[in-house]
Amino acid sequence: MIIGIDVGGTGIKSGLMDMDNNLVFDQSRPTGTTQEEIVNNLAEIITELEAKAKNDFNTTIEGVGIGVPGVVNKGLDHVFKCPNLGWNDIPLTDILKEKTSYTAYLDNDANLAALAEHYVGSLKDVDTGVLLTLGTGVGGGIIIDGRPYRGGNGLGLEIGHMIVGENFYDCACGKNGCYETFASATAIIKHYEKMLKDENKTIDVEVTAREVFDRAKAGEEMGLKAVDRYTTYLALGIVNIINILDPEVITLGGGVAASGDFLMNILNKKVKENLLVKGFPTATLNYASAGNKAGIIGAALLAKEEIAK
Amino acid sequence: MIIGIDVGGTGIKSGLMDMDNNLVFDQSRPTGTTQEEIVNNLAEIITELEAKAKNDFNTTIEGVGIGVPGVVNKGLDHVFKCPNLGWNDIPLTDILKEKTSYTAYLDNDANLAALAEHYVGSLKDVDTGVLLTLGTGVGGGIIIDGRPYRGGNGLGLEIGHMIVGENFYDCACGKNGCYETFASATAIIKHYEKMLKDENKTIDVEVTAREVFDRAKAGEEMGLKAVDRYTTYLALGIVNIINILDPEVITLGGGVAASGDFLMNILNKKVKENLLVKGFPTATLNYASAGNKAGIIGAALLAKEEIAK
Numbered sequence: 001m002i003i004g005i006d007v008g009g010t011g012i013k014s015g016l017m018d019m020d021n022n023l024v025f026d027q028s029r030p031t032g033t034t035q036e037e038i039v040n041n042l043a044e045i046i047t048e049l050e051a052k053a054k055n056d057f058n059t060t061i062e063g064v065g066i067g068v069p070g071v072v073n074k075g076l077d078h079v080f081k082c083p084n085l086g087w088n089d090i091p092l093t094d095i096l097k098e099k100t101s102y103t104a105y106l107d108n109d110a111n112l113a114a115l116a117e118h119y120v121g122s123l124k125d126v127d128t129g130v131l132l133t134l135g136t137g138v139g140g141g142i143i144i145d146g147r148p149y150r151g152g153n154g155l156g157l158e159i160g161h162m163i164v165g166e167n168f169y170d171c172a173c174g175k176n177g178c179y180e181t182f183a184s185a186t187a188i189i190k191h192y193e194k195m196l197k198d199e200n201k202t203i204d205v206e207v208t209a210r211e212v213f214d215r216a217k218a219g220e221e222m223g224l225k226a227v228d229r230y231t232t233y234l235a236l237g238i239v240n241i242i243n244i245l246d247p248e249v250i251t252l253g254g255g256v257a258a259s260g261d262f263l264m265n266i267l268n269k270k271v272k273e274n275l276l277v278k279g280f281p282t283a284t285l286n287y288a289s290a291g292n293k294a295g296i297i298g299a300a301l302l303a304k305e306e307i308a309k
Numbered sequence: 310m311i312i313g314i315d316v317g318g319t320g321i322k323s324g325l326m327d328m329d330n331n332l333v334f335d336q337s338r339p340t341g342t343t344q345e346e347i348v349n350n351l352a353e354i355i356t357e358l359e360a361k362a363k364n365d366f367n368t369t370i371e372g373v374g375i376g377v378p379g380v381v382n383k384g385l386d387h388v389f390k391c392p393n394l395g396w397n398d399i400p401l402t403d404i405l406k407e408k409t410s411y412t413a414y415l416d417n418d419a420n421l422a423a424l425a426e427h428y429v430g431s432l433k434d435v436d437t438g439v440l441l442t443l444g445t446g447v448g449g450g451i452i453i454d455g456r457p458y459r460g461g462n463g464l465g466l467e468i469g470h471m472i473v474g475e476n477f478y479d480c481a482c483g484k485n486g487c488y489e490t491f492a493s494a495t496a497i498i499k500h501y502e503k504m505l506k507d508e509n510k511t512i513d514v515e516v517t518a519r520e521v522f523d524r525a526k527a528g529e530e531m532g533l534k535a536v537d538r539y540t541t542y543l544a545l546g547i548v549n550i551i552n553i554l555d556p557e558v559i560t561l562g563g564g565v566a567a568s569g570d571f572l573m574n575i576l577n578k579k580v581k582e583n584l585l586v587k588g589f590p591t592a593t594l595n596y597a598s599a600g601n602k603a604g605i606i607g608a609a610l611l612a613k614e615e616i617a618k
Contacts, residue, residue: 071586080589128461144453151555152437153590158552161585163545165474165486173585177474236472243467244553246460276470276482277380280389281462 001053002303003046003064003102006109006295007031007038009084014045015293016053017300019062021119025052026296035087042066042092043099050100064102065303066092067109067295074154076105076306105306110157111148112298113253113290114141118148119301121290122251130247131288132159132238135254137172138180142245160184164236168194182233185209185256192226213259231263235270242283243276253288260287310362311612312355312373312411315418315604316340316347318393323354324602325362326609328371330428334361335605344396351375351401352408359409373411374612375401376418376604383463385414385615414615419466420457421607422562422599423450427457428610430599431560439556440597441468441547444563446481447489451554469493473545477503491542494518494565501535522568540572544579551592552585562597569596 001024006013008031015026029045032038050061070082077093096104107115114123114131123129127146133139138160142149151157160180161173169190171178181187185208192212196202199222205211215223238250256263268285275282290297310333315322317340324335338354341347359370379391386402405413416424423432423440432438436455442448447469451458460466469489470482478499480487490496494517501521505511508531514520524532547559565572577594584591599606 071589081586126461144458149453149554152435152557152592153555157555158585161552162549163474164472175583240471241553243470244550245458246462246466248461274484276467277390280380283461 001057001059002062002300003049004296004298004300004303005042005045005064005066006112006299007042007066007068007085008109008295009069012038012041012045013293013296014049015296015300016049016057017297017304019304021297021301021304023293023297023300024057025049026293031085035085035090038085039090039092039095039099043096046096046100046102046104050102061102063300063303063307064096064104065112065299065301065306066104066106067112067299067302068092068106069109072106072108072154074150076107076302079106080154105303107148107150107299107302108141109295109298110139110141111150112141112302113288113294114143114298115148115301116290116294116298117141117251117253117288118143118146120297121294122286122288123249126249128245128247129249129251130159130241130245130283131251131253132241133254133288134184134234134252134256136184136186138184138237142247159237159241162237162240164233164240179233179237183230183237185254187233188212188226188230188256191229192222195222195225209256210258213262217262227266231266231270235267235274238267238271238283238285239274239276242271247283249286250283251286251288253294257287310366310368311371311609312358313605313607313609313612314351314354314373314375314413315421315608316351316375316377316394317418317604318378321347321350321354322602322605323358324605324609325358325366326606326613328613330606330610330613332602332606332609333366334358335602340394344394344399347394348399348401348404348408352405355405355409355411355413359411370411372609372612372616373405373413374421374608374610374615375413375415376421376608376611377401377415378418381415381417381463383459385416385611388415389463414612416457416459416608416611417450418604418607419448419450420459421450421611422597422603423452423607424457424610425599425603425607426450426560426562426597427452427455429606430603431595431597432558435558437554437556438558438560439468439550439554439592440560440562441550442563442597443493443543443561443565445493445495447493447546451556468546468550471546471549473542473549488542488546492539492546494563496542497521497535497539497565500538501531504531504534518565519567522571526571536575540575540579544576544583547576547580547592547594548583548585551580556592558595559592560595560597562603566596
């Protein structure tokens with residue numbers, strides 16, 4: 001049995017995956033604040049899950065995989081940087097080995113989500129695919145030759161910071177024009193709020209991406225405008241990815257992806273209109289399907305792969 | 310000995326490469342206009358080079374590789390489309406096999422230029438690298454895991470058509486904002502010409518990228534403005550590539566690359582300023598070094614690799 005752990009900014013999700021890639025148990029707890037606290041939480045989770053595997057499933061732990069929201073070295077044992085956790089240069093595998101005796105394999109969480117999609121989700125049997133996670137920001141993972149593509153310097157892939165134009169607000173990274181300022185959930189919220197402000201209007205509910213999509217579906221003019229701009233830029237970035245990587249499948253994850261056919265129909269049309277070469281096989285769009293536990297599954301799959309080497 | 314052929318819009322370059330990857334003979338002739346004429350030229354070149362290998366080098370031909378400016382299928386034997394040659398759906402390998410008895414391997418010319426750089430040029434010993442060819446347009450080839458990356462649908466990579474902003478003129482592809490409308494030689498020429506027009510000025514020589522760079526080096530204000538905008542966008546696209554692919558090396562080919570240290574110094578500064586994460590290993594920039602015969606060498610290397618399989 002394999003332990004998979006997905007460290008997020010606010011919560012740590014973890015679970016047990018059997019050797020047939022089924023998640024048989026999962027749980028969640030707050031991440032913690034200081035580095036020491038978070039690391040102790042991780043060690044505790046491993047010890048708990050080891051006991052759980054023994055008591056409930058009468059089996060042992062074969063490996064431990066951990067996804068982190070940041071940059072990991074090529075050796076998969078050292079965290080260079082996790083901005084959201086305030087982590088810099090942490091030999092996490094060594095620390096956890098001392099605390100638990102297990103050797104944990106580490107990777108960027110977006111890579112692991114893509115790996116989960118490749119094994120059990122929307123990128124199954126796909127050699128060359130891209131996962132775009134549309135949430136607070138835009139993240140991404142790339143599968144090439146059926147393997148997570150980690151880049152040449154292990155720096156992690158930052159598709160959300162591809163510059164695609166000029167925007168009315170700057171990205172959190174300090175630059176203007178990043179893809180995620182057009183194509184994230186935050187982006188559509190900010191655009192809708194700007195239109196409200198420009199027209200001196202208010203609405204009596206919180207502006208969320210879901211709310212804006214619902215208003216567009218109901219035919220509200222401002223909602224339609226927001227969705228139109230959002231999908232135009234989302235498609236633009238997707239066509240950029242097609243022009244650079246020509247993947248077989250591009251799969252969309254994150255909250256916005258819950259917009260279903262309404263979003264997908266518009267998107268397919270706008271992508272098709274903007275293809276450079278028409279009439280040739282080109283990337284299929286679909287939604288990520290490994291679910292919100294993809295991070296746990298991906299982490300466990302990483303460990304399973306690494307121990308099989 | 311291997312025959313390498315590089316089919317361009319105006320000329321066909323061809324040559325003989327020995328089994329140690331040395332180009333021992335090369336030549337050039339006009340491409341021709343009709344499909345029949347071009348194909349006959351290719352067959353003639355193969356027959357001539359076969360005789361040349363026999364008479365001058367006392368050896369036989371082990372393989373034939375051909376680079377074309379367009380889209381080739383995954384089987385490397387069928388040309389889907391070469392816009393510049395007016396080619397659509399040509400079973401080129403079969404046709405040439407009938408005419409010459411040799412089985413030619415086909416690939417996109419940018420992929421083959423990247424392959425040449427990987428074997429004998431600026432991407433030697435590089436696992437993950439990108440070649441950007443800055444000429445009339447912007448082309449590109451990607452090396453991943455030491456192999457040319459051909460995408461998931463064999464559609465060819467079109468980095469030059471990545472949208473990066475809004476421009477004052479449309480791309481030949483019909484869209485606005487393509488990278489090549491900012492970062493090609495054509496781009497800097499059009500910008501300089503626009504500034505001349507806006508200020509009702511003329512110059513007594515042809516506006517070329519070289520001329521604009523020379524004027525900038527000499528301190529001319531308009532030349533400096535053109536180079537500043539050019540390098541800002543060139544750097545922007547390079548940073549996009551870093552954010553998406555994180556290659557070890559990005560190498561610049563094409564005419565503009567002849568601008569040497571003057572361009573490279575500005576570019577390194579602008580790329581560094583725009584990196585998302587500073588202080589980590591990131592792509593090195595250099596100039597392509599396989600020379601203007603890289604297309605021939607790449608084509609021969611393709612054939613050498615394929616026959617070794």
